[in-house]
Amino acid sequence: xxxxxxxxxxxxxxxYGFVTEIESEKIPKGLNEDVIKLISxxxxxxxxxxxxxxxxxKRLENMSVPKxxxxxxxxxxxxxxxxxxxxxxxxxxxKSLDEVDPKLLETxxxxxxxxxxxxxxxxxxxxxxxxxxxxxxxxxxxLNEIGVIFCPISEAIQxxxxxxxxYIGSVIPVTDHFYATLNSAVFSxxxxxxxxxxxxCPMELSTYFRINASETGQFERTLIIADEGSYVSYLEGCxxxxxxxxxxxxxxxxxxALDDAEIKYSTVQNWYPGDENGKGGIYNFxxxxxxxxxxxxxxxxxxxxxxxAITWKYPSCILRGDNSTGEFYSVAITNNYQQADTGTKMIHxxxxxxxxxxxxxxxxGKSSNTYRGLVSFHKKANNAKNFTQxxxxxxxxxxxxNTIPLTENSSNSSSIEHEATTSKISDEQLFYCMQxxxxxxxxxxxxxxxxxxxxxxxxxxxxxxxxxxxxxxSLEGSVG
Amino acid sequence: MLEIKNLNVTVEEKQILKNxxxxxxKGEVHAIMGPNGSGKSTIAHTLAGKPNYxxxxxxxxxxxxxxxxxxxxxxxLNGLFLAFQYPIELPGVTNASYLKQIVNAHxxxxxxxxxxxxxxxxxxxxxxxxxxxxxxMHSRFVNAGFSGxxxxxxEVLQMDLLNPSLIIMDETxxxxxxxxLKTTADAINxxxxxxxxxxxxxxxxxxxxxxxxxxxxxFQNGSVIETGDKTxxxxxxxxxxx
Numbered sequence: 001x002x003x004x005x006x007x008x009x010x011x012x013x014x015x016y017g018f019v020t021e022i023e024s025e026k027i028p029k030g031l032n033e034d035v036i037k038l039i040s041x042x043x044x045x046x047x048x049x050x051x052x053x054x055x056x057x058k059r060l061e062n063m064s065v066p067k068x069x070x071x072x073x074x075x076x077x078x079x080x081x082x083x084x085x086x087x088x089x090x091x092x093x094x095k096s097l098d099e100v101d102p103k104l105l106e107t108x109x110x111x112x113x114x115x116x117x118x119x120x121x122x123x124x125x126x127x128x129x130x131x132x133x134x135x136x137x138x139x140x141x142x143l144n145e146i147g148v149i150f151c152p153i154s155e156a157i158q159x160x161x162x163x164x165x166x167y168i169g170s171v172i173p174v175t176d177h178f179y180a181t182l183n184s185a186v187f188s189x190x191x192x193x194x195x196x197x198x199x200x201c202p203m204e205l206s207t208y209f210r211i212n213a214s215e216t217g218q219f220e221r222t223l224i225i226a227d228e229g230s231y232v233s234y235l236e237g238c239x240x241x242x243x244x245x246x247x248x249x250x251x252x253x254x255x256x257a258l259d260d261a262e263i264k265y266s267t268v269q270n271w272y273p274g275d276e277n278g279k280g281g282i283y284n285f286x287x288x289x290x291x292x293x294x295x296x297x298x299x300x301x302x303x304x305x306x307x308x309a310i311t312w313k314y315p316s317c318i319l320r321g322d323n324s325t326g327e328f329y330s331v332a333i334t335n336n337y338q339q340a341d342t343g344t345k346m347i348h349x350x351x352x353x354x355x356x357x358x359x360x361x362x363x364x365g366k367s368s369n370t371y372r373g374l375v376s377f378h379k380k381a382n383n384a385k386n387f388t389q390x391x392x393x394x395x396x397x398x399x400x401x402n403t404i405p406l407t408e409n410s411s412n413s414s415s416i417e418h419e420a421t422t423s424k425i426s427d428e429q430l431f432y433c434m435q436x437x438x439x440x441x442x443x444x445x446x447x448x449x450x451x452x453x454x455x456x457x458x459x460x461x462x463x464x465x466x467x468x469x470x471x472x473x474s475l476e477g478s479v480g
Numbered sequence: 481m482l483e484i485k486n487l488n489v490t491v492e493e494k495q496i497l498k499n500x501x502x503x504x505x506k507g508e509v510h511a512i513m514g515p516n517g518s519g520k521s522t523i524a525h526t527l528a529g530k531p532n533y534x535x536x537x538x539x540x541x542x543x544x545x546x547x548x549x550x551x552x553x554x555x556x557l558n559g560l561f562l563a564f565q566y567p568i569e570l571p572g573v574t575n576a577s578y579l580k581q582i583v584n585a586h587x588x589x590x591x592x593x594x595x596x597x598x599x600x601x602x603x604x605x606x607x608x609x610x611x612x613x614x615x616x617m618h619s620r621f622v623n624a625g626f627s628g629x630x631x632x633x634x635e636v637l638q639m640d641l642l643n644p645s646l647i648i649m650d651e652t653x654x655x656x657x658x659x660x661l662k663t664t665a666d667a668i669n670x671x672x673x674x675x676x677x678x679x680x681x682x683x684x685x686x687x688x689x690x691x692x693x694x695x696x697x698x699f700q701n702g703s704v705i706e707t708g709d710k711t712x713x714x715x716x717x718x719x720x721x722x
Contacts, residue, residue: 427531432568435528436638437556437585446581450572450621 017242017272020107023088024131024213031078033057036185039084039132043154043188046161056174056184063178072339073283073310076248083186085131085213104128104135111239112466113208124235125150127207131216132188139203148232149194150205153221156192163194167225171254171291171318180287183252187221190251195230195261204233204460211240211247211271211282220251226261228294233264233460238307240272244280246309251286259294259321264302266459267315268467271307273474276365278337281309288315292324295350300327302458304467305340306474314372316345319353319384326355331452333474334367334399343373343404348381348414357388360452362471363399364478370402377411384414392422393451395444395478445472481506481677482646487538489519489526489702496522498702500538504646507674511688511713512681514699515721520681521565522702524650528562529555542646557589559645563635563652570622575634578622579604583641607640611667612660628655636667647671648679653687665690685717 027038036057040050065076087101100115108115108128115128115136125139127150134152143150149160157164174184191207211218226232240247249271255263265288274281284307290299301315317326328344346355355375363369375386392401403420425447433443449456449468459467482504489497496519504510514520526533527540529552540547547555570578584594595603608615611633623631632652639647649668653661668691672678680693688696688710696712697704698721706712 426568428568429570431528431530431552432564433570433582434552435556435562435564436582436642437553437589438582439551439553442581442585443553446573446578447570450570453572 016239019241020212022103024085025088026082026085029082035083045157049157053185056181059175060181060185065178082216084188085216086133100136124204124206127191129189129209131213134189146199147196148201151192153190153192167256171289172252172287179250179285180252183219183250187219190220190222193224195226195232197227198229201232206235209238217248222253225256226263228258229260231262235266237268238271240282242272246283248283253288255290255299257292257297257299260296262298264300267303269305269307273307273338274309276336284308284311286313291318292321295321296323297321298325302329305332306470311340311342313342314344318347320349322350323352324350328357329455329458330359331455332369333362334369335478336365338367341370341372343371345374348377348384351382353381353384355386358455359390360455361392361401363401364395364475366398368400372404374406376408377414379410381411382413386416388418390420394424481543483541485539488536490534490536496702500703504677509678509693511693511696512699513716518699519702520699521650524562524648561639561644561647563649565650567623567631567635569624571624573622574619575622576618586642611637612663629660632656636664646677650681653682685713688713
């Protein structure tokens with residue numbers, strides 16, 4: 001059958017692997033108090049923020065890297081990394097796009113994220129994070145008119161300290177686990193969103209993360225607060241150059257939904273996955289957690305995970321408010337030597353809380369793909385309900401798929417429904433489609449897209465088509 | 481248009497087709513009959529290029545080109561259509577999007593632009609009506625949970641949409657009740673023309689009563705043992721293969 005050389009694919013496959021030739025300014029390698037002080041100084045942070053970082057760093061000294069994920073991870077020398085890198089002469093964030101280095105604008109243009117407001121997708125505001133700094137945020141003023149704050153977190157720390165102080169670390173405690181604590185000590189940039197009471201945010205908000213500098217870790221920090229009765233839909237995208245080294249991306253994302261508020265958070269993660277022999281690629285160790293603090297609140301995570309050498313993330317919901325709802329929709333695709341250990345935690349604390357988990361894992365090549373989930377009903381979570389569906393699709397015979405769904409139940413009146421399937425793309429299906437004129441790649445992509453359609457449909461319209469293409473591209477080279 | 485010369489085919493180390501010879505001219509309808517295991521489905525799958533159907537020797541030319549060196553999808557794009565005996569389910573893929581995609585694959589190979597959604601819907605409505613296919617079937621997943629009749633009608637619909645020059649039907653009549661058989665046969669008869677050839681594989685006379693064949697071949701042990709006109713089918717129906 002249709003054999004195409006694998007070299008052709010890797011060339012074509014990861015089209016975001018270029019490096020922007022821009023001089024960067026890094027602070028010295030290593031992880032110590034001086035580095036943290038320097039990061040804080042670069043960001044012009046108030047004293048309280050530095051204290052907070054330092055307290056996290058103190059905790060970190062007694063913590064070790066978690067080892068339980070089903071992934072083989074090369075040991076990371078945390079002293080041999082750059083923790084901060086920004087384009088040179090980037091003293092202050094440009095006031096307008098006219099002041100942004102054209103090379104950066106060109107970079108985002110090439111990534112398909114034009115930053116000029118007249119060119120961008122109608123109805124999508126973008127914050128562009130390049131290594132450790134936010135280089136541009138679009139539609140900021142327009143959003144400001146209705147009270148929506150959408151800006152880099154470094155700016156929020158200066159301009160909205162009361163909000164940041166109140167919520168940062170309120171969902172992911174500083175001491176949560178090694179990578180979360182590391183992030184609290186050294187985080188650089190990410191987005192800050194505040195939606196005031198009763199406001200339905202009229203645009204999709206999105207952040208585009210780009211790693212460019214080598215030997216540099218990216219420590220994104222994002223905080224989204226939806227005040228009472230508000231609504232926001234937020235999307236993040238991620239890419240990085242192709243390199244032989246493994247680069248670390250350790251993010252913390254915190255969401256807070258107050259009474260009757262709703263946050264829809266979508267991720268299209270396409271970090272460089274490494275080459276077909278498993279060399280290089282991003283270590284994507286991410287902590288994402290949402291707190292449904294108020295009654296009737298809702299947090300919904302949708303993720304399309306196609307990139308990274310290793311993905312290790314569990315976007316979770318703490319359902320504290322009565323009648324609150326948590327959702328997790330995930331497509332995780334691994335090919336070649338990629339490893340993904342991903343899933344969610346739904347912690348039911350309040351009455352009548354509901355959660356829904358739909359996970360679609362697709363493994364190809366020699367990759368390994370694990371769903372790991374926890375559904376927990378606490379004592380007072382009367383009438384709590386969960387529905388979990390985990391489907392795995394295997395492409396070829398050398399890949400692995402695992403499903404590890406855990407449950408804890410201390411409530412008498414709650415219910416859990418769990419369904420799981422594992423299937424293979426059959427030769428019969430491929431032959432059937434090929435008999436109708438589709439080549440092997442097209443046939444496979446049709447079947448795979450069908451498999452994860454339920455999740456792809458949850459993405460904001462503007463991105464659903466892109467995601468579909470991404471799903472197909474990620475599996476290129478896995479048939480034949 | 482189709483020439484099969486001395487074809488020998490092995491499946492799972494068992495030789496199924498033995499020195500098979502068959503010529504099919506433009507616009508002709510050939511029926512293949514024969515007992516179970518005589519190689520009827522094997523010839524269908526071999527022509528379509530199913531993996532693991534190994535051609536040991538022989539030649540097949542379709543419209544003057546060597547067929548056997550081509551990938552299955554190229555054979556389809558070159559005008560060969562196989563209606564499956566057991567159509568395959570594609571969960572999660574809606575029938576409408578699937579049909580549109582296969583139509584576009586053929587358009588692309590002819591260097592045409594993808595079909596416009598509105599135009600496609602119009603064509604789909606027209607052709608579905610011919611087969612008594614309700615439009616809501618197209619929002620279901622391909623063949624998943626379809627009744628036997630729905631599956632077979634969906635095969636005929638695809639053959640109508642793709643405009644093939646050689647149609648091979650592998651027991652399309654099985655699983656159809658009398659009414660569905662008549663509707664399906666009527667639709668197939670509408671597809672008959674001077675340019676298009678058919679190979680109809682069947683056990684029964686009843687389909688051939690609706691679609692009159694020009695030739696009837698009897699298969700036994702992997703080769704043709706007898707060829708005749710439509711009266712041969714009636715004789716077999718009465719007397720059996722012995």
